[in-house]
Amino acid sequence: MSFSTINTNPHRFHIPVMGTGFTIDTCLKVARYGIHSVLSLGDDELIERVREYHCKEYGIHYEEIEGGSEDHRAKRITAYLNQLNLLVNDQFEALRQQSFETGKDINRYFKLLPDGDLKREYNRVMSDALPVENKKRRQDELRRLMRPGCINVNVMTKVDCNIDRIDHSMHEPDKTDALNGLKGFAESDVRSSIIFSAGMNPRLYGAIAKYPDFFPDLTGAIKKQVVLKVSDYRSAAIQGRFLAKKGIWVSEWRFESGLNCGGHAFATQGMLMGPILKEFKERRMELIETLFPLYEAALEKTGREIGDPPPHRFTVQGGVGTHAEHDAILKYYEADATGWGSPFLLVPEAVRIDDGHLEKVRVAGEKEIKLTRSSPLGIPFWNLLTSESEAYRREQIADGKAGSICPHRYLKFNTEFTKKPICRSSKAYQALKIKEINGRGDLDVEQKSAHVQETTDRACICFDLSAPALKVMNLPTTSKLNVCVGPNARFFDKVSSLREMVDHIYGRIDLLKGKNRPNMFLNELKLYMEYMAEEVERVRLKLSNQTHDYFEGYKLNLLNGIEYYREQADNLVAKGRDNFLSQLDTLAAEIDAMVLPAPLALEPA
Structure with a gap:
């Protein structure tokens, strides 16, 4: 049996999804240069408005797909992806047909590339004193080898609401938000990938096989590929087996740090990225x-045949911040690419962000970028505390008006107090929850205060994450801009061009020169220590029911991770090995000294 990896991307990095608005049309900014990016399919209201915006911008006829019309969510997504596909292809073909004269954008395509055969051939063609016909032939060959970046999409599997946002009726089981997102992508013209994040959704995964583009054609190529965002090998294996039994191949395993990432954070039980990547490297085949x-x-069973396993990729994202870290992941862990998210929030050439919040992200540090309980999904969420959204939420609480009016209704899942699901960020839910908390006799004053605060911490993220695009496009909106920036942005304080950020990734310049930034593996370890301490405190406040055994396992995993990093320091740290080891010793001592919740006393027989 032979194995192969996909090698269609000229770059060794990608731009992951960031919220619903930040990367909604990033492909129009970077795909012509061969860079893959990801947009969210979560908010079809935003998608429809951005499609209208681009129709006007590019002189394309716009026909509205009204909310509430038959299959409107899937149709909006399909129409938008088809529009992006058309525009990206036009951009790319126009770029490819340019001459190689000085100042032409085609040169930028090649100058952005990492060191490799294609980059070296470009440099030879541009520097050699070749006869005109020979030079033209080699330039045409360069054009033939150019590839656009993919218009990839993300579906968060847990965001699978089945309530109609117009008349509040219940959808049919096959008309939920996630299923309609899948349908919209599947019926579009794009040749790209759908990234599933947040764990397995059997109903959603089972529906993939309805769409022929997810199966190999006569040449073995798969037009629409599945990417799984996972946090460990076990999750990859379970989800991969489920899909394989449906005839669906996982074309990419996208490993993301459980805590050192932006947006929702799916923390492991103290399992660190290094040991997780080690296991996948060793067990990949x-x-x-x-x-x-x-x-x-x-x-x-479907009458299809295939000779060898289709290509697959292994990529890593979450906290990568230097070329040395990028290089170590590619070389030591044998990954195909890395993902760079939060640093690109300082690259307005690549994302949608207004000047005010660009500056807020630029100056933000540890106090401003926090792991919060802002998400109504109940999942920890990285948030910029100085954002417009957070300021407005605090003002509403101070005025006695906690909660959102729930304008988009994408996250209505809670039925604690109502028959029909409502959102935990809504005014209705928070009023009912606070009343319940104040009536509980098992909580003291401090605990009640903590429970109320966690309730009102929930923000209207599904509406406010659309604001970055709408505000930059000067489209009317009442949303207050939320920034789901990750902790890695704390170390970046320079607004950069696309060229500068790409050069930083590939080691041609250093945007962090002079910065006292710990290695990414140390940063993640510290985040897991902070998270553990916070969870211990949440147990005391009766906000969490994690057990003593859970924390013992968490602590052991951290210490085992430290031991692994000690053993692999030469492979993982390009410079500053002694300092790396010294910091590991310090952190190990702090972990040993952590006080865990006492085991529950057994009731006498």
Whole structure:
């Protein structure tokens, strides 16, 4: 059996999804240069407004797909992706047909590339004193080898609301938000990937096989590929087996740090990125060998045949901040690419962000970028505390008006107090929850205060994350801009061009020169220590029911991770090895000294 990896991307990094608004049209800014990016399919209201905006900008006829019309969510997504596909292809073809004269944008395409065969050939063609015909032939060959970046999409599997946002009726089981997002992507013209994040959704995964573009064609190529964002090998294996049995191949395993990332954070039980990547590196081929027979058998049932396993990629994101870290992940862990999210919030050439919040992100440090309880999903959420959204939320609380009017209604899942689901960020839910908290006899005054604060911390993220795009496009909105920036942005304080950020990733310049930034593995370790301390405190305040055994396991995983980093320091740290080891010793001592909640006393027989 032979194995292969996808090698269609000229770059060794991608720009992950950031909120619903920040990367909503990033592909129009970077795809012509061969850079992959990801947009969210979460907010079809935003998608429709941005489609209208681009129709006007590019002189394309716009026909509204009204909310409440039959299948409107899927149709809006399909129409927008088709529009992006058309525009990106036009941009790319126009770029590819340019001459190689000084100042032409085609040169930028090649200058952004990492060191490699294509970059070296470009440099030879541009520097050699070749005969005119020979030079033209080699330039045409360069054009033939150019590839646009993909218009990839993200579906958060847990955001699968089945309530109609117009008449509040319940959708049919096959008309939920996630399923309609999948349908919109599947029926579009794009040749790209759908990234599933936040864990397995069997109903959603089971529906993929309805769409032929997810199956290999006669050449073995898969037009629409599945990418799984996972936090450990076990999750990758479970989800991969489920999909393989449906005849769906996972074309990319996208490993993301559980805490050192932006937006929602899916913390592990203290399992650190280094040991997780080690396991995947060592068991990568084992996983493919396990999945392929299941996949092959499922294809045979549908009358399809395939000879060898389709290509697959292994990528890593979350906290990568230097070229040395990028290089270590590619070389030591044998990853195909890394993802760079939060640093690109300081690259207005690549994302949608207004000048005011660009400056807020630029100056933000540890006090301003916090892991919060802002998400109504109940999942920890990285948030910029100086954002317009957070300021407005605090003002509303001070005025006795806690909660949101819930304008978008994408996250209505809670039925604690009502028959029909409501959102935990809504005024209705927060009023009912605060009343319940104040009536509880098992909480003291401090605990009640903590429970009320956690209730009112919930923000209207599904509406406010649309604001970055709407405000920059000067489209009317009442949303207050929320910034789901990750902790890695604390170390970046320079507004950069696309060229500068790409050069930083590939080690041609250093945007962090002079900064006292710890290695990414140390940063993640510290975040897990902080998270553990916060969880211990939440147990005391009766906000969490985690057990003593859970924390013992968490602590052991951290210490095992530290031991692994000690053993692999030469492979993981390009410079400052002694300092790296010294910091590991200090952090290990702090972990040993952590006081855990006492075990629950057993009731006498």
